[in-house]
Amino acid sequence: MSKPDIITDWLHCPICGNKTRLQLRADTELKNFPLYCPKCKQESLIDVKNLHVTVIKKSEQK
Incomplete structure (x- = not known):
């Protein structure tokens, strides 16, 4: 069975x-x-469904 x-x-x-x-x-x-990015050190609030990403809110730069 595969x-x-x-x-x-x-x-x-x-x-x-x-x-x-x-x-x-x-x-x-x-x-x-x-979602936290280790490269740019920013956090974004996202929704994902069927491999489609929707950004709800981007964090403010510190």
Whole structure:
């Protein structure tokens, strides 16, 4: 029995565009998720559904 092919993709920072440490599957759903980017050190509040990322709020620069 073979495993079904599941589409995965890296989650990219909505501010700087670099890859974060998270990987998404096609069936992943996130709501009000605080995404932290280790590269630009910013946090964004996002929603994810069907590999489509929607930015709710970007954090203010300190």
